Amino acid sequence: MSGARRQGKQAGYSARRLRVVLAFLAAGALLLGWRAVDLHVMQHEFLARQGELRNLRIEPLAAHRGVITDRANRPLAVSTPVTTLWANPREVLAAREQWSKLTGNPVVDSRTLAQRVEANASREFIYLARHLAPEQAQQVLAQKVPGIYPLTEYRRYYPAGEVTSHLVGFTNIDDVGQEGIELSMDARLRGQPGRKRVVRDLHGRVIQDIAVLQEAHPGSNVALSIDLRLQYLAYRELLAAVTRNQATGGSAVVLDARTGEVLAMVNQPAYNPNNRAGVQTAALRNRAITDVFEPGSTIKPLTVAAALESGLVNVSSTVDTRPGTIRVANKTIRDYRNYGVIDIATVLTKSSNVGTTKLALAMDDQVLPGFMERFGFGLPTAIPFPGESSGMMPIRTRWRDIETAALSYGYGVSVTALQLARAYAVIANGGVKLPLSLEKVEQPPQGERIISEAHANALVNMLESVISEGTARRASVPGYRVAGKTGTVHKLTTAGYADDRYMALFAGFAPADDPRIVTVVVVDDPRGEAYFGGLVAAPVFSNIMAGVLRMLNFEPEQPAGIYAGVGGEEGRI
Template identity: 50%
Template sequence: MKLEGALYPWRFRVVLGLLALMVGAISWRIVDLHVIDRAFLQGQGDARSVRHIPIPAHRGLITDRNGEPLAVSTPVTTLWTNPKDLMGLRDHWPVIAKALGQDPKIFAQRIEQNANREFMYLVRGLTPEQGQAILSQKLPGVYSIEEFRRFYPAGEVTAHVVGFTDVDDRGREGVELSFDEWLAGVPGKRQVLKDRRGRLIKDVQVARNAKPGKTLALSIDLRLQYLAHRELRNALVENGAKAGSLVIADVKTGEILAMANQPTYNPNNRRNLQPAAMRNRAMIDVFEPGSTVKPFSISAALESGRWKPEDKVDVYPGTLQIGRYTIRDVSRSEGVLDLTGILIKSSNVGVSKVAFDIGAESIYRVMQQVGLGQDTGLGFPGERVGNLPNHRKWPKAETATLAYGYGLSVTAIQLAHAYSVLANNGRSVPLSLTRADSLPDGVQVIDESVAKTLQGMLQQVVEAPGGVFRAQVPGYHVSGKSGTARKASVGSKGYTQNAYRSLFAGFAPSSNPRIAMVVVIDEPSKAGYFGGLVSAPVFGKVMAGALRLMNVAPDNLPTEEQQTATAVTGKGGRI
């Protein structure tokens, strides 16, 4: 191109060249974005319209050992809004508040307080029917998301074992917390298109399917749990007691078949929940076990080889002076008792003299091996270990108190485990809150012959004249030991005046033990406070029902001669 009269023709050519380069660059960029690098524009468009909505995953089902549901997840509707958008719709606030069943003034305050946010819950946990009724009104600025809420069919009966979840469906107490990772599902993702106001335009696809949580089968038998809950509640009312716990364990497998506590609460409605009612006392409350540990002191004596069941101890006059400390027997005795008699009469003097002979170290070793003051391995939230003291040198006072159950602290679950060891011929198996599909490995911690001897001695504690007859079960031989322990003062030394724990621990049937049970009644205030008077009847009632529910064959049925004699006596009486 030749430019006539142009002073600087090269400038024009430079401008044309630059324009051509710009057009070429723009054309290349258009081709690049639409043909070669298409993902960029798609990504920018998706960032402004494509959203991923979480697909909630329901938690795994919790069942008892027979498949009965203890915790299930139900779908609920949650309503939310964008306060920034709602600020421009003040005229609609009263209508929205009325539809939600909320006070208009409080609703307005909530919107104004969250005016700078883009998300705010309006109401959570509505049933699908309630949520749909509100959404059908097509209120401006009101949107919904689907969630799951936990429901507990057994309610207060299994509350302390199962626990509960929070509003975000995360475990907060009990099994729900300890097995949270197992029960919690993995949320999915759904891809949708929304406009700039957040309104749904198109449901595109499911980007990732939700993965539900796994099912958890507990060792709890709901039938036994109902039975324990009912009898424990009745016992608290009858005795004017403050609280109570009851634990049932399978002797062979170590499974916890029932764990009841009073007072309890309803996990489905926690509006007026008292914190004290939430405590799983069977695992959290520690106490001095009193006379219930005397069988383990006698076990240490028998294992030492220095004592036999028929050996005698002089307990007259029922007191024993150790320095300034006086050991006393509650029940009167004949003056001389064998080892079985010491257990039947629950003689503190007798078991103390035995302890002085064998030494506290051997008693400590037996108590440690059966799990007293030791971690149970259950991993339950808040579970306490208790305390089993071990002195370098054991003074006489500490030796005596250890032998008859003072100076140490245990939980009800530990005491149940210890009696399970005696019932299982001295073999200790780990405890479990989940159903065991096979027999666990155990460890022999007490000589088998000694354990069997103690089973017979504890049977006499229940069945012999002067024994704890209130714990007897018709048709079955029962072994057990009562205990009464004073409550230690909180915040000061010594014991609280007129405050006791009534205890009974045992197992049945004595000929082939299947079930071990511990009953703890805290501060009975009506009829009395001795374990044989307060806790033993609860043990007898629950044990009778449990043995029948588990189809355990009776081992104490009357013989034909006894039945005939009874029939003749009955006939003669009627005549």
Template identity: 45%
Template sequence: MHSQKRFGGWRLSLVWFALALAVLALLWKLLTLLLVDRDFLQGQGDARTIRVEPLVAHRGMITDRNGEPLAISTPVKSIWVNPREIAGDQSVVRRLARSLQLNEDSLVASVEANAEREFLYVRRRMPPAEANAVLAMSLPGVYSRQEYQRYYPQGEVTAHVLGFSNVDDIGQEGLELAFDDWLKGVPGRQQVIKDRRGRIIRELETIQTAQPGNTLALSIDFRIQNLAYKELKAEFVHRDARAASAVVLDVKTGEVLAMVNQPSFNPHNRSGLTDFGALRNRSVTDLFEPGSTLKPFTAIAALESGLYDRNTIISTHPGRMRVGRDVVQDRGQNFGDVTLQGMLVNSSNIASAKIALAVGHEALRDVLLRVGFGENPASGFPGERAGVMPNHRIWHDIELATLSFGYGMSTSALQLAQAYSVIANKGLRVPVTLLKDGNEMAGASEPQRVIDANVAGQVQSMLEAVVDPAQGGFDGASVPFYSIAGKTGTARVVGASGYEANLHNSMFAGYAPADDPRIVVIIVVNEPKGAQHYGSQVAAPVFSRIASGAMRLLEVTPNAIDPSRIMTLSAR
């Protein structure tokens, strides 16, 4: 019994010793955690609870030249869920789907498929009031994130110029794409503490403040843009045309005041769009043969050659002319003997062809290249095209003849506007720009003289005669109280079997006022239907309405008021 007592006491001592060692080990571990590993453990804990969340930066505003907002970013909310929290609770997911008017089964399947993730967008860019109504339901695992949505106050009127941005506010088309780096903001960063379910329970500090994007001021004058859009659309619908474009260019500065196309689109709702050609800014991306609108440049080549002056007689008898194996004719008419001015007033293909054959292809091409044909306009618009300027190794007479009246080469509406601005600007070529004071900001050099001022002045007076009934011209493009100058154009369209007899592009290129030009206006109506298809019938009246309204909006002093009308008005 004594030995048993001694053995029992020894076991008890052993137990106490073991317990003491365990306590000492715990104390040692505790001291190690508090003193030795404290910084490491604190960092590990923070890494699991402190997160860096992005702060969204809103995109810069786009305005017209007068500060009218054309594109703005408005705050919205996006609803997202944490699938880890709600993957096993279909009732929550279905309630959320009903509140957002989404398909319940689809949302349940999406949440289940992403059950291991902590973030899943459910609906992007909701109006704050609607998002708040969903959040007020206090559904577990349902959260919101602030974002910004692009809004275009003028809708389809400016759609082709501005383009649009995607759901992540990145520019996709138009100037939104061209100036994406300028417009997009710099996102910020913020430290927050999240619980184990990923919910933000406290905001700690802002690491980097979000920087909004820069404002972009365009050369566009929305008043003229709206006017041009309305008038072009009316003609497009009336003629049941395939497409149409209009450009209004400031003669002195090269700034684009308006650029519109048909058909257009709603930048806020492109889901139902079936004709993706409606997304194109046809004024800079689509090419066409300019037809008779090119004849003023043939007249310039004639004057520069020294072989012609404005009084030189050119015979167009008998209304047909054989060039090699081909025939050039004047629409079945015989204009007889004409001068250079008569060539433009009557739009004689024969006179134009004879001039080109006399001066040669090098002289004619040189004039066309100098005014900007065959060269990218460098406006900065995505997808703009340089057009096609032929440069045959061997020139046949028919190729030179048809080039003189606008066939065998191609241009865009913007290129044609720049070329006519050279004539209106007395031979000076100014770079085109879509930005307010764009040439000044770019440090552009002085306007480049590409045509002699005297030559340009003579062609100016000829173009005035084209639209002056008193000098044999037509009055379909007239602008009340203002003198104008311009040229019509009608070009056949190439089809499957060559030039189609019943498909035409109708054009008018002109400027106003004629004595001190302020704007150039280009109208192109593609394939109008009906009996009327000439530029004088289809495009010229659109020029008249747009130029008339633009003169009023720009407050240009009238320069062609009939004195007898003034006397009549004063007598009243």
């Protein structure tokens, strides 16, 4: 009996143990079921959002900046894709044990990484290295340090380098225009970035593009009016002249008188926009637009034009310049020598200060200043370029005789090289002033008549004689008829006009029988043996103009005879 009793007890204990185990299993199953319901139903949205945060990313879609080209679509500024490395400091800090992978890395080493992420521990985005070549970025990405990611950006590249630097300008590291056309047309050139959703793996690699949330829109292209061939030519000749004459700097501008387009604009000193390390601020200036100077004798054709337009003289009139000097107030104005009684053309041919002084003083004191303002002096050219100077044209209710006299031969007024080129373009275009343009012009704009066509043509003939027999023979171009005027100006310093510092100038156009191309050359402070405009600036004009006429396929011809005057009653002042 006792054995049977023991067996009954053991069977009872086994049944209770089984029930307890089954109860625990049932409770576990219920708990797991409840947890499953909680995760999949009660916390589904929260967990899904957290999952997306750990795997889905919103990334920018880079938009490239518009291309800047010359008039023939040759690239002057283009955007090339580059790789930027960025980091999420929180993720990087959580993986300290892997920083050693970057020890000695030439792009981002472990010490630099530690400094950057520890200083920005509360942030979720910092740049580590920007605008890298893909192979450079791969040196870091290949180490698979958590929290370091690549980003595609664009870097600006300037194929023509320093040849177009002052005109085109440059952008900063964020692809925002800082100088030149890049700055003035930034709103048009700048692209609109987009956004996309991607899936990344544990190493930060994009394994799937989910959706484009916002399309990227590239910037608009801009076609400039300049011809890169002419730009290279003008740059080379100006650089050679500045070097040869030991000058401080210089500028050259080439215009199309029929359309108002700027075909070339160069300056010295220049800089390389692709590598601006160590560049001096002074080298960034587009001197042709920002720097002003007194135009000297290059303004004398406008004095003659004012006298013609006011009816004071005609093309056959004469001026008595004897004895080669004239006293105005307490100043004696001199010519190189006594030219005697000369006609209006000879006033320009011999660059007579006495002649232009007599013409100016014979007019009402407001006529000449007002006339020069009509030509654009003292007014900006209105081209879209940052920092353009309007020059200086004095406004006076009463002009003293000495001020009028000085104005007649180019002192007391300040202009830019571009303004001087615009004034000569009026003469070359038959007396009509056109708005200037740095963009390619499809249709010639409407102009404003400044002087009569007859007087403009007479001035062209007179300026041709300046080169054929006057002060600017070195500006001649074999095979072409050329017109223009030299200028040599004492530089104005804080102590007054310097006796041994000059601006050498030349302004002219060609072909003289049908003017089309206007060129102005300015050489600042030549310190060599020569300093006269006819010796320093005129040869530069000749070389530039010869190249321009050939490149633009102008037919050469033999020069015409010296200007002999146009019919009309003779007069004398």
